[in-house]
Amino acid sequence: MRPRVSVQDSALRNGNFSLRIDPVRSEDAGLYEAQVAYNMEVHSCQVELGIITVTLSPPSPVVENEPLLLSCNSSHRANLMEMHWFHNGRLVPTSGTFCPLHGALSILRPAMSDAGSWCCQLRYSDNEIISATYNLQILGFDGPTNPVVYAAAGSAAD
Numbered sequence: 662m663r664p665r666v667s668v669q670d671s672a673l674r675n676g677n678f679s680l681r682i683d684p685v686r687s688e689d690a691g692l693y694e695a696q697v698a699y700n701m702e703v704h705s706c707q708v709e710l711g712i713i714t715v716t717l718s719p720p721s722p723v724v725e726n727e728p729l730l731l732s733c734n735s736s737h738r739a740n741l742m743e744m745h746w747f748h749n750g751r752l753v754p755t756s757g758t759f760c761p762l763h764g765a766l767s768i769l770r771p772a773m774s775d776a777g778s779w780c781c782q783l784r785y786s787d788n789e790i791i792s793a794t795y796n797l798q799i800l801g802f803d804g805p806t807n808p809v810v811y812a813a814a815g816s817a818a819d
Contacts, residue, residue, distance in 0.1 A: 662689070687712050690736040712736045715781055715795035723771055725801025732765040733781035733793065740786040747780040773801045 667681045678695050690712040696705045713735040723729050733744065746753040746766045753759050753766070760767040768775060776799040782792040812818035 685712065687714060711791070713783070713791050713793040715779070715793045717795065717797070721798060723797065723799045725773060725799055726770050729768050729771055730765050731768070731779055731781070731795060733783065734764060735783055735791050737783070737785055737789060737791060739789060741783060742786055743784045745782045747782065748775070749777045771799055773799055775799060
């Protein structure tokens, strides 16, 4: 996993044996074990790393009015009970534009207003709740709704 993993040597004296993984990949999911020998004793702990991913299809860049699919997947082993999508912190209602599918959300005609933070929240049968965020960028025209722009002679116009 090198060079993505590190241990802060300066923290070891204070009893901090944290492992940092940056960036985390899907294949990093699994059980990790730390063993520390100190004064003839061996101490160990185990931590399970779960991974959640949000992917976009087709891949970026997204063009305004072209359908897209946001998918949400997790390495959690329990049964998925429900999924909710949030856009900029607000729950996304099911509509003709936003169609939830199993583990995904279809946006049939994405608009410039659909750009921003998309969060999927998964709830499992063991009541574990997991979420991940995707920052969606959309290419399109974000100009005035009225196509006529007036500018004074001699000034600049955008």
